[in-house]
Amino acid sequence: MVHVLLVDDDEDDQFIFSEAIKLCFIPSHVSLASSHDELFNLLPTIEAPDLIFLDINMPGYDGIKCLETIRSNAAYHAIPVIMYSTSGRKESIDKCFERGADFYIQKPSQIDDLVKVLNKVFSKNWAHHQQLPTPRENFVIY
Numbered sequence: 576m577v578h579v580l581l582v583d584d585d586e587d588d589q590f591i592f593s594e595a596i597k598l599c600f601i602p603s604h605v606s607l608a609s610s611h612d613e614l615f616n617l618l619p620t621i622e623a624p625d626l627i628f629l630d631i632n633m634p635g636y637d638g639i640k641c642l643e644t645i646r647s648n649a650a651y652h653a654i655p656v657i658m659y660s661t662s663g664r665k666e667s668i669d670k671c672f673e674r675g676a677d678f679y680i681q682k683p684s685q686i687d688d689l690v691k692v693l694n695k696v697f698s699k700n701w702a703h704h705q706q707l708p709t710p711r712e713n714f715v716i717y
Contacts, residue, residue: 577603577697580617580624582641583659584609584633588682592628592659595689601697611636615644624654626696629676631660631667639670646675655701657716672714679715692716 581592586609593605606621608614610633627645631638638658645651655678658671663681671679678696683689695716 577601577626578606578622578624579603579626579628580606580608580614580621581628581630581659582608582610582614582633582638583628583630585630588630591686591689595686595693598686598690599693599697601694603697610634611641611644614641618651623651625701627654627656628659628680629656631658631662631671639674642671642674642676657696668715672711676714677709681715681717 579596581589583589583592589607589609593607596603596605606617606624608617612635629638629641633641636644638660642656642658645654645656656676658668658676658679659682660667660679661682668679678699680692680696683692
């Protein structure tokens, strides 16, 4: 079973994401956090997630700051992080790539499209991902 952690301050987006995960090919469990502080209070209390999805636009510390904190912490550094945002701006995507995100997903407007994207994420060979980081041209998953 894949343990997924979603960090998103929008309860509707949390619900849609959780429902989409249920429709994916891989059995999974979803943990939720709604902020940088909640994320770092939760992480020490749960089994390490296999994947972290980070929304960029959150109040206080945004998803990019969360990414920087994850990448600077030895306990969490190796966990794959997928940025998950409504923004498709090149500047945002570039900033996430430069700060060590593994992939970037622009939030689809339809749940079926989200299921397709999540299945692409789950099909990645995560065991070898740390040795072979994502090339820039494959960073955004559609």
